[in-house]
Amino acid sequence: MHAVSTPANEIRGSVSPDGTRIAWGSPDRSGGPGGWDIWIARRDGGRWSDPRPASFDGAAKEFDPMFSANGRWLYFFSNRPGGKGGDDLYRVAVNDDGTFGAVESLGAGVNSAGNEWAPTPSRDGQHLLFASDGFGGAGRHDLFIARWDGKAFVDPKPVPGINTSDDDFDGAWLDDGRAIVFARSTDVDKQPIRLFVARCDGTQYVDARPLALSFNTEDGWTLGPAIDWNKPNELLVSGAAKAPHAGKLDLYRMAAPRMEGRDGCQSG
Template sequence: MRRRSTLLAGTVVLATGLAHTPFAAAYLAEFGIEGMGVVSTPASEVRASISPDGKRIVWGSTDRAGGTGGWDLWQATLKQGRWQDAQPLPINSRANDFDPAFSADGRWLYFFSNREGGLGGDDLYRVAVRGDGGFGAVENLGPGVNGEGDEWAPAPSPDGAALLFASDGFGGAGRHDLFVARWDGGAFSGRKPVPGVNTRNDEFDAAWLDGGKAIVFTRSANSDDQPMQLFVAQCDGKRYADAAPLKLSFNTAEAWTLGPAIDWNKPGELLVTGQAKAPKAGKLDIYRMKAPVVTGKPGCV
């Protein structure tokens, strides 16, 4: 299981914005911190996802006080233009629950957990999001995506027909690799490696850009204890090619930068996890930036 507790400092940056507001994009210089003191706190906050209506944000924390146990999922709601009232989700277990991702229609919340009853290690799950803001029963996504290894960072496509995720249990190029599975009407199945990005290192925490014409993902020599960096690769029609570091000043080879997620409510903006020198709330914080420019073609999803 991945451990994200060893943190390295970032570099000096210029940033604006202390909380999410409807006008946040207008004030983004390079990036802004998300929800200072509510979402981003002295704890380690990792991989946030915003509901399509923009009214709630869900993220994972490895060490925030007040959770159920292990790593927990947290939620805040938008009130008067700011994230407020952070609370642990009722679906948290005594085990680890992490890497949340809303579906583009807002009907589902995906995440991973190593709770009892899984197929082995960290498994992928989803839970129905009710109209009143509550949640249904937690569902394991089954053997089409889960195995004896660790599966992380589920990311559904905009149409819900495909699921992007990472696993170290299905072979591949190296350690954790990125895979995509398709919805067959009853489950995600037919998983295949994402073409062009997997190496002998760990590749995980990924998000598609513009329906899969590009991809942003995390790469690390060893995700247990080594630095992590975000990369962007464009689809050439068959594979993702020429992966290059995401242009963000604190996304360096020596830093910990991970957890990319497109804001469904504002698809031109990307949420990432990292550690800037300013603004800074804690060990790992959630930041908002403009999404990378997409120059790729269809054909990689």
């Protein structure tokens, strides 16, 4: 409260694997360089403190941060100049002292003329889960999985069993891909957003149902799920509980659901 969650909208928190930093996005928090900014806070005495815009954040839109499992990278999307069009996927190197290095585009393999959101690397770094409205699919935003070819993420394929004519986005793998949690909305810009979970049956994700969470309702706005690499049995989500509640959308922590899925879906 008041460091991470404020009267503004706070969306998609990601904790570094060593548990010392948290990154998240806010479209309207004051003090950032341009709106739609990425913020970083540090853990001090068990509490998050000293929230500041990320050093690589600028006047363009930067959003949906996600640390890699090895802590070497922070992934995000941006509409900064020089992209393929709309919102593109990027990552920035995380130095040993916690500072950030150079930003690099994830390239044409996963960036289209449309909008790409919520990049989420697998634990081993060999696959990338993300949302896009520029690679075809079932309609509006869909979830895709790309593979690492040694130089870049390429060959995005639809997440099996998930995509619909609605906006399907903000995906996060549970239990290393044996299950998935994701957001769905009939219109992400105007209509409520709800989180769903589904298990892998060995071929595709099945039995999708709403995430069991008090404020994850049909008329609410719940999104931005992210596994805490420091506590892999816990999930961070954005939403608005009756209490505690700081403002609009706040960041919350919950136990990750157990889905009893199988391997076979993380590669697409």
